[in-house]
Amino acid sequence: MYREQLEAYFQDKQDMLVKAVCRLVSIDSVEGEPAPGAPFGPGPAAALCEGLKLAQEWGLITTNHEGYVGTADLCDKEDALHILGHLDVVAPGEGWTVTQPYEPKVVDGLIYGRGTDDDKGPVVASLLAMKAVKDLGVPLKANCRLIMGTNEESGSGDIAWYFARHPFAPATFSPDSGYPVINTEKGGLKPTFTRSWPVQEALPRVKWLHGGFRINVLPGDAEAAVEGLTLHEVHPFARDITARTGITFTFATEGNCTVIHAKGEGSHAAWPEGGNNAVTGLIALLCALPLADGPCKQALSDLNALLPHGDYHGRALGIAQSEPIAGDLTVAFTLLEVTETGLTGRFDSRVPLCATRENCENVARAAFESRGFTFEGEQEEAHHTPADSPFVQTLLKRYEEYTGQKGECLSTGGGTYVHEIPGGVAFGCTMPGFDTHLHGADERVKIADLMLSAKLFAHIILDMCAE
Numbered sequence: 001m002y003r004e005q006l007e008a009y010f011q012d013k014q015d016m017l018v019k020a021v022c023r024l025v026s027i028d029s030v031e032g033e034p035a036p037g038a039p040f041g042p043g044p045a046a047a048l049c050e051g052l053k054l055a056q057e058w059g060l061i062t063t064n065h066e067g068y069v070g071t072a073d074l075c076d077k078e079d080a081l082h083i084l085g086h087l088d089v090v091a092p093g094e095g096w097t098v099t100q101p102y103e104p105k106v107v108d109g110l111i112y113g114r115g116t117d118d119d120k121g122p123v124v125a126s127l128l129a130m131k132a133v134k135d136l137g138v139p140l141k142a143n144c145r146l147i148m149g150t151n152e153e154s155g156s157g158d159i160a161w162y163f164a165r166h167p168f169a170p171a172t173f174s175p176d177s178g179y180p181v182i183n184t185e186k187g188g189l190k191p192t193f194t195r196s197w198p199v200q201e202a203l204p205r206v207k208w209l210h211g212g213f214r215i216n217v218l219p220g221d222a223e224a225a226v227e228g229l230t231l232h233e234v235h236p237f238a239r240d241i242t243a244r245t246g247i248t249f250t251f252a253t254e255g256n257c258t259v260i261h262a263k264g265e266g267s268h269a270a271w272p273e274g275g276n277n278a279v280t281g282l283i284a285l286l287c288a289l290p291l292a293d294g295p296c297k298q299a300l301s302d303l304n305a306l307l308p309h310g311d312y313h314g315r316a317l318g319i320a321q322s323e324p325i326a327g328d329l330t331v332a333f334t335l336l337e338v339t340e341t342g343l344t345g346r347f348d349s350r351v352p353l354c355a356t357r358e359n360c361e362n363v364a365r366a367a368f369e370s371r372g373f374t375f376e377g378e379q380e381e382a383h384h385t386p387a388d389s390p391f392v393q394t395l396l397k398r399y400e401e402y403t404g405q406k407g408e409c410l411s412t413g414g415g416t417y418v419h420e421i422p423g424g425v426a427f428g429c430t431m432p433g434f435d436t437h438l439h440g441a442d443e444r445v446k447i448a449d450l451m452l453s454a455k456l457f458a459h460i461i462l463d464m465c466a467e
C-alpha cells in the first residue's frame with residue numbers, strides 16, 4: 001500500500017532533490033580551524049546551517065547541537081530509527097575535469113562535485129524520505145531522527161560528542177557507503193613502534209629513510225639515503241630485489257650518499273593486496289646491501305623479519321587469522337621514518353571478529369618488544385550487527401523490493417560511520433557496480449540512485465515508525 005503512495009509522491013520530486021544536493025555541494029565543507037559554534041571550522045558549520053535550513057523548509061523539526069551535529073526529526077515521539085549522514089567533505093585534490101569541486105553540475109543523470117556522493121547526496125535523499133513520510137500524513141508511533149554530522153572524514157568527533165549526550169536509537173543506518181547492507185566492520189590495530197640508537201660512524205650506513213604519508217594508505221613510494229656505497233655498488237642488489245618483489249628502484253647521488261627511490265603501488269590499507277608496498281621493498285633492499293654492522297642495520301633487519309615484504313596477513317608477526325564473516329586479518333606497514341638516531345613506524349592492521357587482545361595485540365606487542373622496540377597502541381574492536389536481526393531483515397527485504405536485486409550482508413575492512421553504534425549498519429546510497437570516484441576528482445552520484453534511496457528510506461521509516 002505504501003509502495004504505490006510513495007511511487008506517486010516521488011513522481012515530481014527529482015528537481016527538488018537535485019537542487020537541494022547542489023545547494024549543499026556549493027559549500028566547501030573541508031575541516032578547518034575551530035571557532036565558537038564551529039568545532040570543525042567554518043566550512044562544516046556553514047554546510048550544517050544550510051542542511052538544517054533545508055530540513056526546516058521541508059517541514060522537519062531541526063536542532064543545531066552546538067555545531068557538532070544537526071538533527072532533523074519527524075515528530076516529538078521517542079526515536080525508533082536514526083539515520084546517520086555527514087556534511088563535511090575531504091579536500092578536493094587535483095584533476096577535476098567535468099566541473100570545479102564546489103560548482104555542482106548535472107551531466108547525463110549524474111551530479112558532479114565534491115560531496116555529491118559522500119555524503120551530501122545521501123543526506124538529501126534521507127531528508128526527502130522524511131519529507132515524504134511527513135507529507136503523506138501517516139500517523140506515527142515513533143520518531144525517525146536524521147543526524148547530520150560534520151566530522152566523519154577526520155575522526156568522527158561529531159558523533160562521539162553527540163552520543164556522549166544522547167541515547168542510541170534501537171536501530172541506526174548510515175547511507176554513507178553502498179548497498180546492500182554492510183553489517184560487519186573489522187576492528188583495528190594501528191600501533192606506533194620506535195627504537196633509538198647512538199649515531200653510527202662506521203660506513204656504509206643508512207643515513208635516513210622516509211616512507212608513507214598516511215596511516216591508512218599503503219605506500220607506493222619510499223626513499224632512503226645510503227652513505228658510503230655508490231649507485232653502481234647498490235645496483236645489482238636492487239635488480240635482485242626488483243625480481244623478487246616487483247618494487248623498482250631509481251638512484252641519485254647526493255654528496256657522499258646514494259639516494260634510493262623505491263616505487264611500488266599505493267593502495268588503501270584495508271586492501272593491501274591491491275598494492276605493492278614500497279617501504280617493505282626498500283627495507284628488503286637495505287637489508288641485502290653490504291652495510292657496516294650497527295644498530296640501524298639491526299633494526300631494519302628486525303623490521304624485515306617482523307613485517308616482511310608481501311606479508312599482508314601478519315604471518316611473521318604471528319597474528320594471521322580468519323573467520324567466515326569478516327575474512328582475513330590484514331596488515332599494511334604504512335609509515336616509517338628513520339634518522340641517524342632512531343626510527344618510528346606504524347602499521348595498519350584490520351582484524352576479524354575472532355581477533356582478541358590475547359591472540360592479536362599482545363602477540364604483536366611481544367614480537368616487537370622482544371626485539372627491542374617500544375610498542376604503543378590498543379586494539380579496536382570489530383563491529384558486527386547480526387544479519388538475522390529484524391531491522392537488518394527489514395532493510396534487505398525493502399532493498400530487494402525496490403531494486404529487484406539480491407539483498408545480502410557484506411563485511412568491510414574500511415571504517416564506516418556506525419563503527420561505535422550498537423546495532424548500526426551502513427546502507428546505501430550507491431548501487432553495486434557504480435564508481436562514484438569516492439574522495440577523488442570528478443566525484444559524482446547517480447540521481448536515479450538517490451531517488452530510489454529516498455523512496456526506499458521512506459518505506460523503511462514507515463516500517464519502523466508508522467502506527
Ligand SMILES: [Zn+2]
Pocket residue numbers: 086118119152176
Ligand atoms: Zn562519508
